[in-house]
Amino acid sequence: MPDSNTVPLLSVESVSKRFGGLTAVDDVSLKAYAGQMQCIIGANGAGKSTLFNMLCGSLKPTEGTILFQGTDITRLPLHKIARLGISRKFQVPSVFDELTVEDNLDLASKVHGSAAERRVNEVLDTIQLTGQRFIKASNLAHGQKQWLEIGIALMPEPELLLLDEPTAGMTRDETRKTAELLKEVQEGITTIVIEHDMSFVRRLNCHTIVLHHGKLLREGEFGEIEQDQVVREVYLGKQ
Amino acid sequence: MKILSARQGRNPIRELSTPATAIVLGIVVFVISLYADYYWMMILRDALVFGIFALSLDYLWGRTGLLSFGHATFFGIGAYAVAILSTNFDIANITLLALLAGILASGLVALLFGYFLLFAGVRGPYFTIMTLALTVIASHIAVAWVDVTGGDSGITGVQPLSLTLGDFEFVIFAPQTGLYVALALLLILLLVIWKVATSRYGRLLKALEVNELRARTLGYNTPLHLVGTFTISAMIAALAGGLYASFAGYVAPDLIGLLLSTKVIVWVAVGGRGTLIGPVLGAVFVMQIERELSSINTSLWPLFIGLFFIAMVFLFPNGLVGLVQDLSGKMSKNQKKGGTESA
Numbered sequence: 001m002p003d004s005n006t007v008p009l010l011s012v013e014s015v016s017k018r019f020g021g022l023t024a025v026d027d028v029s030l031k032a033y034a035g036q037m038q039c040i041i042g043a044n045g046a047g048k049s050t051l052f053n054m055l056c057g058s059l060k061p062t063e064g065t066i067l068f069q070g071t072d073i074t075r076l077p078l079h080k081i082a083r084l085g086i087s088r089k090f091q092v093p094s095v096f097d098e099l100t101v102e103d104n105l106d107l108a109s110k111v112h113g114s115a116a117e118r119r120v121n122e123v124l125d126t127i128q129l130t131g132q133r134f135i136k137a138s139n140l141a142h143g144q145k146q147w148l149e150i151g152i153a154l155m156p157e158p159e160l161l162l163l164d165e166p167t168a169g170m171t172r173d174e175t176r177k178t179a180e181l182l183k184e185v186q187e188g189i190t191t192i193v194i195e196h197d198m199s200f201v202r203r204l205n206c207h208t209i210v211l212h213h214g215k216l217l218r219e220g221e222f223g224e225i226e227q228d229q230v231v232r233e234v235y236l237g238k239q
Numbered sequence: 240m241k242i243l244s245a246r247q248g249r250n251p252i253r254e255l256s257t258p259a260t261a262i263v264l265g266i267v268v269f270v271i272s273l274y275a276d277y278y279w280m281m282i283l284r285d286a287l288v289f290g291i292f293a294l295s296l297d298y299l300w301g302r303t304g305l306l307s308f309g310h311a312t313f314f315g316i317g318a319y320a321v322a323i324l325s326t327n328f329d330i331a332n333i334t335l336l337a338l339l340a341g342i343l344a345s346g347l348v349a350l351l352f353g354y355f356l357l358f359a360g361v362r363g364p365y366f367t368i369m370t371l372a373l374t375v376i377a378s379h380i381a382v383a384w385v386d387v388t389g390g391d392s393g394i395t396g397v398q399p400l401s402l403t404l405g406d407f408e409f410v411i412f413a414p415q416t417g418l419y420v421a422l423a424l425l426l427i428l429l430l431v432i433w434k435v436a437t438s439r440y441g442r443l444l445k446a447l448e449v450n451e452l453r454a455r456t457l458g459y460n461t462p463l464h465l466v467g468t469f470t471i472s473a474m475i476a477a478l479a480g481g482l483y484a485s486f487a488g489y490v491a492p493d494l495i496g497l498l499l500s501t502k503v504i505v506w507v508a509v510g511g512r513g514t515l516i517g518p519v520l521g522a523v524f525v526m527q528i529e530r531e532l533s534s535i536n537t538s539l540w541p542l543f544i545g546l547f548f549i550a551m552v553f554l555f556p557n558g559l560v561g562l563v564q565d566l567s568g569k570m571s572k573n574q575k576k577g578g579t580e581s582a
Binding site: 056058077078079080082083087088090094095096097098099103106107108110112152156 | 439442443445446448449450452453454455456457458459460461
């Protein structure tokens with residue numbers, strides 16, 4: 001964990017989100033530092049995806065402030081937040097089914113022409129889909145779609161990468177490969193991962209935040225979190 | 240894990256089909272024009288104008304998935320602008336200026352309408368219903384504002400398109416000249432829209448139809464792109480409307496009404512949404528069927544057209560051009576398979 005003098009890349013300050021009488025996220029604060037990887041864990045309905053939706057701008061917080069590189073992005077529209085350097089992978093594979101793998105990546109590129117082609121080649125190599133370059137995204141297997149979406153999120157070379165359940169629906173082998181892929185790409189990119197699969201989180205072995213009923217329950221290294229009695233009782237004990 | 244061969248997702252025949260078919264269409268129309276009589280020349284000219292109109296809807300519906308039931312409004316704005324201005328002002332090039340004014344007015348209406356709806360997040364059937372309301376309002380204005388629009392009687396004596404530069408004067412009066420002008424404009428628009436559709440921007444528009452939220456998270460201001468596409472589409476529709484008014488010499492409220500808005504959707508769906516050339520062929524094809532059926536039975540022909548449309552949607556949801564493309568795709572697959580087996 002960086003020392004307290006380091007300026008965080010992302011600073012979430014007392015953020016809450018209410019839908020009528022339901023409080024999905026309740027007074028959550030967190031910080032993400034440059035190059036750091038964090039995992040957010042918690043049961044269904046803990047508020048993980050709602051928090052992500054607020055970070056990328058598709059939902060606006062009811063209360064609280066979100067600062068990215070010192071800029072207040074709380075009320076910025078989705079596309080402006082993306083342009084600042086925040087990329088997201090959705091829980092359900094969210095690719096452009098009608099377009100080829102190459103075109104999916106090309107649309108996510110911030111550069112054009114030969115520079116874009118070079119970047120597409122790099123990312124295809126990273127996500128191991130070079131052989132599928134010219135096929136329609138709808139023809140990919142589920143795991144490949146997940147990788148393509150990670151590739152789309154990586155294309156603009158983001159400062160902050162938000163990954164919502166990157167291994168959902170994957171086989172054990174695909175999950176292992178995804179963990180390796182994330183460790184490879186994570187260098188230099190601040191990454192926040194939402195995940196249910198504890199074996200995957202164990203592989204990442206990073207700073208972990210536990211959400212429970214919309215509140216931040218615990219925060220620390222995964223080893224500490226795994227041993228925490230309260231966390232075991234409300235969440236990990238069932239694993 | 241599925242491993243498919245490289246380039247399987249791209250069919251070069253499909254990518255080339257629009258310019259190739261446009262050239263064939265141009266040659267066929269030109270050859271017919273050499274032998275057609277006055278009546279058929281007018282029929283063909285009007286079919287090409289409605290082909291431009293169908294293309295305008297396909298640029299919106301086929302690229303972005305936004306279905307407009309209000310396209311006759313934009314066609315009508317173009318037509319009425321030409322009719323009103325050319326019958327009230329006696330200055331050089333008035334019809335041409337009126338055509339440009341109609342295109343701009345239509346673009347402005349679409350820009351304002353699209354801005355308030357699309358930036359407010361109105362999409363899908365909600366957007367379609369709002370465009371339907373636009374057509375209803377526009378046709379009421381055309382009927383009720385008698386002093387300007389001529390009401391139910393419309394406006395007659397619309398001046399033909401002409402270009403006057405000093406001593407040079409070119410008037411599009413004969414149907415054959417109108418036919419060539421309509422054909423030239425149609426081919427230019429087809430090639431320009433094809434170029435846009437196959438570019439990165441065209442893929443972005445397709446991406447908006449498939450997954451707009453995803454496109455926004457990549458930094459695209461998607462409502463802006465949708466408003467832009469809607470506006471350009473409306474301007475093309477107004478061009479078609481203005482041409483129609485100047486060629487036909489009259490306008491009436493049915494050019495701005497719900498029936499024409501529905502017809503253009505039928506043309507695009509029958510021809511093949513998103514195929515560009517399909518809607519043009521669909522307009523020509525359906526209009527010819529209408530003519531044949533109405534000569535057989537003057538009262539029941541709309542029923543047959545309706546049944547034909549339902550059958551087409553159920554049997555060939557990708558339209559006629561989509562059907563040809565699917566068949567050609569299957570044939571080339573079979574050929575490849577046969578080649579692999581024999582090897």
